[in-house]
Amino acid sequence: MAAFHTPAPSRTIFHVDMDAFFVSVEELYDPSLKGKPVVVGGQRHERGVVSAASYAARKFGVHSAMPLRTAAKLCPQAIFVDGHPERYRECSEKVYIVLTTFSPQVEMASIDEAYLDMTGTARLHGPPLRAAHKLHQLMKEKTRLNCSVGIGSSRLIAKVSSAQAKPNGVLWIVSGEEAKFLAPLDVREIPGVGKVMESRLHGLGIKKVGDLARLEEADLEERFGKWGLALAGKARGEDAGGWFDAEVGADTAAKSISHEHTYNEDTDDESQLEATLMRLSEMVGRRLRESSFHARTVQLKLRYTDFTTITRAHSLPVPTQLDGEIFSQVRLLFRRNWKPGRQVRLLGVQASSFEAQAEQISLLEGGRQQRWKDALAAADRLRDKFGESSVKLAAGMRGNFRERTHENPAGLPGKGQTKAK
DNA sequence: TCTGGGGTCCTAGGACCC
DNA sequence: TCTGGGGTCCTAGGACCC
Numbered sequence: 197m198a199a200f201h202t203p204a205p206s207r208t209i210f211h212v213d214m215d216a217f218f219v220s221v222e223e224l225y226d227p228s229l230k231g232k233p234v235v236v237g238g239q240r241h242e243r244g245v246v247s248a249a250s251y252a253a254r255k256f257g258v259h260s261a262m263p264l265r266t267a268a269k270l271c272p273q274a275i276f277v278d279g280h281p282e283r284y285r286e287c288s289e290k291v292y293i294v295l296t297t298f299s300p301q302v303e304m305a306s307i308d309e310a311y312l313d314m315t316g317t318a319r320l321h322g323p324p325l326r327a328a329h330k331l332h333q334l335m336k337e338k339t340r341l342n343c344s345v346g347i348g349s350s351r352l353i354a355k356v357s358s359a360q361a362k363p364n365g366v367l368w369i370v371s372g373e374e375a376k377f378l379a380p381l382d383v384r385e386i387p388g389v390g391k392v393m394e395s396r397l398h399g400l401g402i403k404k405v406g407d408l409a410r411l412e413e414a415d416l417e418e419r420f421g422k423w424g425l426a427l428a429g430k431a432r433g434e435d436a437g438g439w440f441d442a443e444v445g446a447d448t449a450a451k452s453i454s455h456e457h458t459y460n461e462d463t464d465d466e467s468q469l470e471a472t473l474m475r476l477s478e479m480v481g482r483r484l485r486e487s488s489f490h491a492r493t494v495q496l497k498l499r500y501t502d503f504t505t506i507t508r509a510h511s512l513p514v515p516t517q518l519d520g521e522i523f524s525q526v527r528l529l530f531r532r533n534w535k536p537g538r539q540v541r542l543l544g545v546q547a548s549s550f551e552a553q554a555e556q557i558s559l560l561e562g563g564r565q566q567r568w569k570d571a572l573a574a575a576d577r578l579r580d581k582f583g584e585s586s587v588k589l590a591a592g593m594r595g596n597f598r599e600r601t602h603e604n605p606a607g608l609p610g611k612g613q614t615k616a617k
Numbered sequence: 618t619c620t621g622g623g624g625t626c627c628t629a630g631g632a633c634c635c
Numbered sequence: 636t637c638t639g640g641g642g643t644c645c646t647a648g649g650a651c652c653c
Contacts, residue, residue, distance in 0.1 A: 217653095237621075238621085243619090243620085243621080244620090244621050244622095245620065245621050245622095246621095247621080247622090247653090248653095260653080261620090261621090261653090262618075262620090263618055263619065263620055263621095264621095265618080265619080265620095266618045266619085266620090269618090279621095281622095305652090305653090306624090306652075306653050307653075308653075309653080387651090387652080388650090388651070388652085389651090390650060390651050390652080391650085391651090392649090392650060392651085393650080393651090421627095421628090422627080422628095423627085439625080439626080448625095450624085451624085451625070451626095452623095452624070452625085453623095453624095454622085454623070454624075455622080455623085456621085456622060456623085457621095457622090458620095458621060458622085493645085493646095495646095503619085503620070505648090506647080506648090507646085507647060507648075508646085508647085509645080509646055509647080510646095511644090511645065511646090542621090544622090549645095
């Protein structure tokens with residue numbers, strides 16, 4: 197009878213997580229940091245938070261997302277290091293290349309972690325523990341970095357077990373043992389359960405995943421809606437809901453591109469604020485062009501001294517990838533929503549609702565746009581050569597920016613000039 | 618504790634259309 | 636005129652992740 201009900205074929209998922217990634221990469225560039233309390237993310241007095249802390253620093257209670265100044269108080273002897281995103285990206289690419297030699301289905305979940313679907317690779321790599329051991333060795337050999345590997349029948353189990361395996365370890369949760377493995381863990385260990393959900397669950401007397409698993413699914417759904425249902429599945433180790441269900445390595449195109457800036461000191465200087473918006477718009481526009489996206493929606497983010505934050509968005513009739521169009525929209529939103537005199541802590545610019553191609557209204561418009569694209573591409577090349585600050589669009593020279601007109605629909609200056617310093 | 622920067626996903630209300 | 640129900644798009648905010 198059971199023959200008709202073959203259970204869903206069990207998958208073998210690896211979650212590979214690099215150990216203290218940013219710190220380890222910095223150690224490659226400066227071996228004297230090894231073994232010391234190191235904090236990556238900025239200097240001890242700066243505004244900002246810890247991106248990564250070495251294991252020696254963690255002993256003092258320092259952890260990522262903690263304000264740098266707090267970290268400095270907890271661990272005065274720590275060495276504070278600025279982050280180097282290019283270095284991390286470069287190492288991340290090496291990590292990816294190593295992983296692709298183990299499975300064709302590799303998915304980088306972030307800069308320092310990946311999922312591999314290892315189902316059916318036993319002939320090539322042996323059973324899971326053997327494969328993981330090989331992976332460890334090859335990773336160290338090719339990148340000089342340590343990682344931890346979690347192995348399970350779902351992404352969730354693989355992810356949770358890699359966290360338990362740290363540092364530099366491997367943990368395999370055998371199929372059938374999922375619930376037993378999860379039961380003694382804090383609910384916070386479940387990916388997707390953050391501070392807020394944790395305290396709501398604590399309020400109900402639910403502290404461990406086992407407590408969660410004992411609850412009726414219907415109760416959870418009633419209390420937390422769609423999320424509650426997913427949560428019930430997660431407590432059993434299932435990839436319930438949303439992204440977790442997707443096949444490993446499924447193509448995930450970007451949905452938004454954004455840049456933001458927090459001032460070292462709050463400011464109400466209008467020209468300074470608008471100059472920042474110009475710079476952020478250029479950065480966003482540049483990345484749109486690099487990825488050949490055209491964005492329909494432009495969003496401004498504004499954070500005040502008291503940390504209250506607003507976002508204001510506008511959707512364009514025609515998608516764009518031009519700095520000037522992004523800037524003119526974002527500046528309009530800014531002028532409508534910022535009261536002069538109010539101190540600003542952070543500004544952000546985001547582009548979303550991507551379309552592959554802008555519609556072309558007319559040949560004339562097309563030609564005009566093309567000239568601008570050529571000019572921007574030239575500016576991008578100069579920035580590659582001489583750095584981000586070397587090229588400013590004429591429009592960025594505060595004050596002389598023209599408003600939208602009929603002849604000049606994007607509010608761009610009349611000629612495709614760039615100005616090099 | 619005085620709180621970065623880059624993202625994703627979800628919810629909820631209102632506009633608008635049929 | 637005293638009022639429905641769905642679908643979709645847009646906007647704003649918030650939880651969460653690394």
